Amino acid sequence: MPSNRFQCSRMPLGSPSEPKERQNVNSLRKGNPTMRLTMPLLLALAAATLTSVGCDSEAEQNRLTLLEQENTELRTKLDERNKALDAANGELRQANENLRNQAEDFATQAEGWQAQSAGSFDNIEGVTATYGPNDITIAVEGDVLFDSGRTTLKTAAKNSLNRVTEILRAQYPGNSIIVAGHTDTDPIRKSGHKSNHHLGFERGWAVRNYLKGRGIDAGDIAVMSYGPDRPMSSSKQSRRVEIVVAQ
Incomplete structure (x- = not known):
């Protein structure tokens, strides 16, 4: 199975x-x-x-x-x-x-x-003021100050210088001042000065002495002469003394 x-x-x-x-x-x-x-x-x-x-x-x-x-x-x-x-x-x-x-x-x-000076120097005989960035130049005509070839101030010139001095003392006390003499270009013939430079210096010195006598400190004043080196448009304008007031 x-x-x-x-x-x-x-x-x-x-x-x-x-x-x-x-x-x-x-x-x-x-x-x-x-x-x-x-x-x-x-x-x-x-x-x-x-x-x-x-x-x-x-x-x-x-x-x-x-x-x-x-x-x-x-x-x-x-x-x-x-x-x-x-x-x-x-x-x-x-x-x-x-x-x-x-x-x-x-x-x-x-x-x-x-503003102070524009009116101050106006109406002064023979005076013109020019304003620069660093100084003021006060030009006084030479014919107002001196006779031809002379270095002695005229009597009438003192009136103009008196007013200029008053302004300088009142508004610019202690400022440095340069007094510069200028002449025309005509050569010296009759005066006893050696040259126009000498004449310009003597005239500047005369103005310096007058400012000093009116109360301006002599230590603040310097004198120089340009003679005929910086002439103006006319001989009359060229004959001048400039009072330069430094700022």
């Missing part, structure tokens, strides 16, 4: 009918020489790769750190230069402001001088 039990036959290990998966497992169990050589190489390669990646990452981090330091230094230098530039611009603005203030003060002072 046939048996109902299931009977399975055992096939030899590694036989052709054995599944490939099992054959591979069996090969590993038997210690396949190729696999034994390949695995260490793979592990070494993986370790080298990790080491290389780690070194590259550290080098990149160092490079980034250096770049950040350089960037910080450059920003610091830029800030310092910007601050220096701002300071220089501030000083320049202040200097310009000071110059503007000085110019305004000077203009105000000049206006004050003109």
Whole structure:
């Protein structure tokens, strides 16, 4: 009577009918020489790769750190230069402001001088006042002051000089004064003076002495002569004595 039990036959290990998966497992169990050589190489390669990646990452981090330091230094230098530039611009603005203030003060002072003096020297016989940025020139006609070729003041000249002296003492006390003698270009013929320069100086000295006698400090007065070197449009205008009052 046939048996109902299931009977399975055992096939030899590694036989052709054995599944490939099992054959591979069996090969590993038997210690396949190729696999034994390949695995260490793979592990070494993986370790080298990790080491290389780690070194590259550290080098990149160092490079980034250096770049950040350089960037910080450059920003610091830029800030310092910007601050220096701002300071220089501030000083320049202040200097310009000071110059503007000085110019305004000077203009105000000049206006004050003109306001004081424009009317002061008006209506004085033979006197003309000219206002410059640094001085006032009071020209007195030579024919009002002196006779031809002479250095002695006329009596009528003293009236004009008295009024000039009063203004100088009242409005410009202590200011430096230059008294300059001028002549025409005609050569000296009859007078005893060696030249027009000598004549111009003697006339300037006569005016200086008169101002001194009327209360102007002699230490504030200097005398010089231009002679014929600065002629005017006519001989009459050229013969003059200028009293230059410095600011």
